[in-house]
Amino acid sequence: MSRTVPPRGRYLVFGAPRLPEEAIQAAVEVLRSGWLGTGPRVAAFEEEFARYIGTPFAVAVGSCTAALHLALRLAGVGPGDEVITTPMTFAATANVIVHVGARPVFADVDPLTGNLDPEAAEAAITPRTRAIIVVHYAGRPCEMDAFTDLCRRHGLFLIEDAAHALEASYKGRKVGALGDAAAFSFYPTKSLTTGEGGMLTTASGEWAERARVLRLHGLSRDAWRRYRDEEFPDYEVLEPGYKYNMTDIQAAIGLAQMPYLEAWLGRRERLWHLYNDGLKNLEGISLPPEDRRIVHARHLYTIRVNRRQAPFSRDELIRLLHQAGIGTGIHYKALHLHRFxxxxxxxxxxxxxxxxxxxxxxxxLPLTAHMDESDVLYVIDTLHRLWAKGRL
Ligand SMILES: Cc1ncc(COP(=O)(O)O)c(C=O)c1O
Known part of the structure; x- marks a missing residue:
């Protein structure tokens, strides 16, 4: 049956979050508790997150951008250094390289997956290269064996931008435990959200300890430890750190979503395959490739619109879908093309x-655990109607 309005008559917002009632209750409890800053909920969220990823340490911060910045500081990257990364990412990945005074060196991506191509990355290595930041684009893990080998051979740090890939794994190992450090995002469009927030994971106790200092002004003891400890609440500035801490309000919201992650991934997987089935015969559209060696986090359902075969350009399609009540996203305009x-x-x-x-x-196209089959069927139906009209 053809529909002319989105299911339930609402606009299909791109990246609409799904928040369980427990997360709302948990936030209310923190608000009533009298301790709003970084405290016991942050510690509990970090512990649960590290367990989920299978990594020894997780350090909660205010954003994925903050986690990426800290990762570069921990790796000692600074002025005169180069960091290789992908142009197929959000601005934050490369901006943090600039923040530490280093040079972002882009290398091309695999034409099908959009992930950084290990051979292109290797060709970009110079004596000044200190690190590679891989981005698990759309939720698909990068070729981590190749990157691990590359970084070993050239003595480089390997940092994972796992903003899209919370539930992903590569050959049986979870993303976030595959490099020297990884950064996760809890921005509202992500599968787990704390409004704003991020997490740094690492296997290095030394890095985790320094990250905890750097995330809060470089103080030797954070406020929670100062007030909880029986001894005199003294502290020292060990180095000029940042204001990158996560609050207990955010952590409580995040912690309450952890038990849902796998079920939500399953739901996104079902919607993903529904899209695949519904769109496979549309001329000029190519669908994201499948790969059995990995668990894809199914964060972004990205299609490609081939202008020569499809009746519309990608940009025309965005406008037409918007008119039909469907929000879409572009991931991404390649970063090297931006003015800066x-x-x-x-x-x-x-x-x-x-x-x-x-x-x-x-x-x-819209894909979150907030959606159901009728939402996806509406998008598929709309695209077929547009194709039928566009062919006239
Ligand atoms: C690939 C990638 N890296 C980094 C970030 C930055 O995340 P945050 O907004 O949590 O700082 C994003 C945000 O969307 C992202 O998509």
Whole structure:
């Protein structure tokens, strides 16, 4: 049956979060508890998160951007250094490289997966390279065996931007435990959200300890430890740190979502396959490839719109879907094409053809555990109606 309005007559917001009632109650309890800052809920969230990822340490921070910045500081990256990363990412991944005074060196991506290509990354290594930041694009783990080997051979730090990939694993090992450090995001569109928030994971006790100091002004003891300890609540500034701590309000909201992660992933997986089945015959659309070696976190359902075969360009399609009450996203306009990166580092169109092609063709359709089958069927139905009209 053809529909002309989204199910239940509402706009299908891109990335609408799903918050269980327990998360709302947990936030209320913290608000009533008298301790709103970084405290016992943050510690509990970190413990549960580390257990879920299978990594010794998790340090909660205010955003994934903060976690990425801290990872670079922990790796000792600074002025004069280079960090290789992908142009197929959100600005934060490369901005933090600039924040520590280093140079972001982009390398091209795999034309099908959109993940950083290990061979292109290797070709970009110079004597100044200190680290590689891989981004598990859309929730699909990068080729981590190749990157681990590459970083070992060249003495580089390997940092995972796991903003899209909380539930992902690579050959049986969870993303977030595959490099020297990893950064997760709890931004509202992510599968677990704390409004804003992030997590740094690492197997290094030394890095975790320094991250805890750096996330709160460089203080030797945070407020929770100062007030809880029986001894005199003294502290010292060990180094000029940042204001990157997570609050107990955020942590309580996050912790309450942890038991749902796998069920929500299962739901997104079902919706993903529904999209695949419904869209496979649309001319000019290519669907995300499947890979049995990995668990895909199913964060972004990205299709590619081939202008020569499809009746519409990607940008026309965004407008038409919006008119039909469907919000979409672009992930991403390749980062080297943005003004700052062109002007500051001399990047130009044509340098990373695979990323540029994805950048022009990619479109993310709505996919979250907040949605149900009728939402996805509406999107599929709308696309078929548009294709039928566009062909006239
Ligand atoms: C790949 C990637 N890295 C980093 C970030 C930054 O995350 P946050 O907003 O939590 O700082 C995002 C945010 O959407 C992202 O998609």
């Amino acid at each position: 990166y062109r002007e500051a580092f001399g990047y130009r169109p044509g340098m990373f053809p695979n990323a540029e092609r994805i950048s022009e063709e990619t479109l993310s």
